[in-house]
Amino acid sequence: MACLIVKYxxxxxxxxxxxxxxxxxxxxLTQESFVKVLENIGTFRSQSSFYTWLFRVGIxxxxxxxxxxxxxxxxxxxxxxxxxxxxxxxDVLADTKQGSPLANIEKREMIxxxxxxxxxxxxxxxxxxxxxxxxxxxxxxxxxVLQLEIGTVKSRLSRARLALRELLQAVWI
Amino acid sequence: xxxxxxxxxxxxxxxxxxxQLSPRQATELKRLLNNNPQIDAELKALEQQCNxxxxxxxxxxxxxxxxxxxxxxxxxxxxxxxxxxxDSAGRWGLVFRRLAATAAMVLIPMxxxxxxxxxxxxxxxTVQDTMPVMSPIPxxxxxxxxxxxxxxxxxxxxxxxxxxxxHHPVQCRDFIEKKIHTLGLMDMxxxxxxxxxxxxxxxxSRQYVVGLIRDLQELWPQTEKATYALLAGQGKDKVLxxxxxxxxxxxxxxxxxxxxxxxxxxxxxxQNSQRDLAANPDGSPLDNPSQPxxxxxxxxxxxxxxxxxxxxLVIEVLGL
Numbered sequence: 001m002a003c004l005i006v007k008y009x010x011x012x013x014x015x016x017x018x019x020x021x022x023x024x025x026x027x028x029l030t031q032e033s034f035v036k037v038l039e040n041i042g043t044f045r046s047q048s049s050f051y052t053w054l055f056r057v058g059i060x061x062x063x064x065x066x067x068x069x070x071x072x073x074x075x076x077x078x079x080x081x082x083x084x085x086x087x088x089x090x091d092v093l094a095d096t097k098q099g100s101p102l103a104n105i106e107k108r109e110m111i112x113x114x115x116x117x118x119x120x121x122x123x124x125x126x127x128x129x130x131x132x133x134x135x136x137x138x139x140x141x142x143x144x145v146l147q148l149e150i151g152t153v154k155s156r157l158s159r160a161r162l163a164l165r166e167l168l169q170a171v172w173i
Numbered sequence: 174x175x176x177x178x179x180x181x182x183x184x185x186x187x188x189x190x191x192x193q194l195s196p197r198q199a200t201e202l203k204r205l206l207n208n209n210p211q212i213d214a215e216l217k218a219l220e221q222q223c224n225x226x227x228x229x230x231x232x233x234x235x236x237x238x239x240x241x242x243x244x245x246x247x248x249x250x251x252x253x254x255x256x257x258x259x260d261s262a263g264r265w266g267l268v269f270r271r272l273a274a275t276a277a278m279v280l281i282p283m284x285x286x287x288x289x290x291x292x293x294x295x296x297x298x299t300v301q302d303t304m305p306v307m308s309p310i311p312x313x314x315x316x317x318x319x320x321x322x323x324x325x326x327x328x329x330x331x332x333x334x335x336x337x338x339x340h341h342p343v344q345c346r347d348f349i350e351k352k353i354h355t356l357g358l359m360d361m362x363x364x365x366x367x368x369x370x371x372x373x374x375x376x377x378s379r380q381y382v383v384g385l386i387r388d389l390q391e392l393w394p395q396t397e398k399a400t401y402a403l404l405a406g407q408g409k410d411k412v413l414x415x416x417x418x419x420x421x422x423x424x425x426x427x428x429x430x431x432x433x434x435x436x437x438x439x440x441x442x443x444q445n446s447q448r449d450l451a452a453n454p455d456g457s458p459l460d461n462p463s464q465p466x467x468x469x470x471x472x473x474x475x476x477x478x479x480x481x482x483x484x485x486l487v488i489e490v491l492g493l
Contacts, residue, residue, distance in 0.1 A: 005242055031241050034238075034242045111225075129226065158186075
């Protein structure tokens with residue numbers, strides 16, 4: 001059990017964080033996902049991999065959480081994702097092994113803009129972008145996680161990327 | 174270029190950077206990219222966007238996630254265990270309560286309805302029950318279905334039938350039974366109830382029978398007609414006295430000799446017919462002039478030879 005958690009916790013947490021945007025919520029959702037999966041480990045069939053099964057549970061929990069948050073009008077007061085990234089980048093900036101400070105500042109600014117644009121995407125589009133471009137899942141794995149046809153994944157991912165590009169163009173100006 | 178074309182083009186580009194196009198689609202797109210710099214620029218922008226996303230820093234899960242998950246699992250297990258036990262008990266209890274409530278909802282109205290229906294159906298009988306009993310005397314015999322055994326041949330010196338026709342046979346019957354009971358003739362009396370009549374066969378000494386007739390004096394005014402039949406050997410010969418009154422009955426019973434009794438019966442018959450003619454001058458026949466129907470097979474075969482004083486009298490009550 002511990003091995004499974006160690007193996008997947010960072011990847012699941014990272015994906016959930018990129019979707020929900022709040023580290024505390026992401027930690028709780030990750031934990032809940034693992035608890036659910038381990039509770040129902042007896043019902044797991046080898047038709048799908050444990051990785052996609054875990055992500056399916058995690059993504060479903062996260063989407064439910066996001067829709068409930070949207071319905072209740074709750075939103076994180078601070079952009080935790082950006083601030084966390086900023087903090088991370090500050091550490092990066094302090095690292096002399098990294099590039100020049102100017103380049104790091106540009107990179108940091110760029111990351112903030114990307115995250116801001118990502119946050120403005122609709123939930124289902126954000127999930128696709130996160131799973132493909134951040135988590136690096138294949139189309140087949142995405143289809144298994146989201147219970148969709150591969151053709152649907154293709155078309156929806158294309159639209160999500162297009163929507164993200166438009167948002168990036170908007171925040172870039 | 175329309176929006177649809179734009180979406181299709183972008184889907185091709187998206188598939189291209191993910192290496193999801195078929196070889197034919199890829200070849201065609203490459204040719205398009207060589208000839209159209211705008212599409213090529215879009216492809217590069219899309220690749221740059223994806224690279225940016227991939228370059229986003231990977232976040233690590235908070236420390237102690239494993240411990241938190243273990244604690245959560247233990248807590249969930251304990252809670253589930255308790256809930257499962259409480260639920261199982263509560264679930265069955267709830268099922269039982271629901272069943273009981275449903276049964277009560279069905280049975281209580283049905284019971285009330287049954288009581289109401291029973292009271293409605295029972296009502297006429299109850300009214301009948303509350304009517305005053307005409308005679309409190311208990312029945313002297315109840316051998317209705319089985320024929321009453323006749324007295325053995327040779328033991329009866331005299332057999333006769335006294336038949337009453339009345340509008341209120343029940344009252345007459347009760348009156349007769351009361352007198353039989355009073356005189357203590359229950360053991361000597363056999364009763365037979367037919368659909369249209371009730372017969373009392375009294376086999377006793379002449380003295381008792383005459384006493385009974387004396388007590389039944391009040392029966393004559395309550396009846397419409399009394400007929401006396403004196404039965405001779407094998408029951409074939411009989412002498413009828415229609416419209417016999419109380420005194421004539423006593424006289425007939427006191428005669429032990431059949432021949433004398435037969436002559437007296439003829440005399441009474443003539444007297445009674447003259448009396449009836451006087452009461453009914455137009456000469457129309459009286460009601461029920463027919464001979465009485467014997468409910469008993471009384472066979473005084475040994476009347477002349479037998480000198481014992483035991484006689485058999487059948488008192489019969491017919492309703493009009």
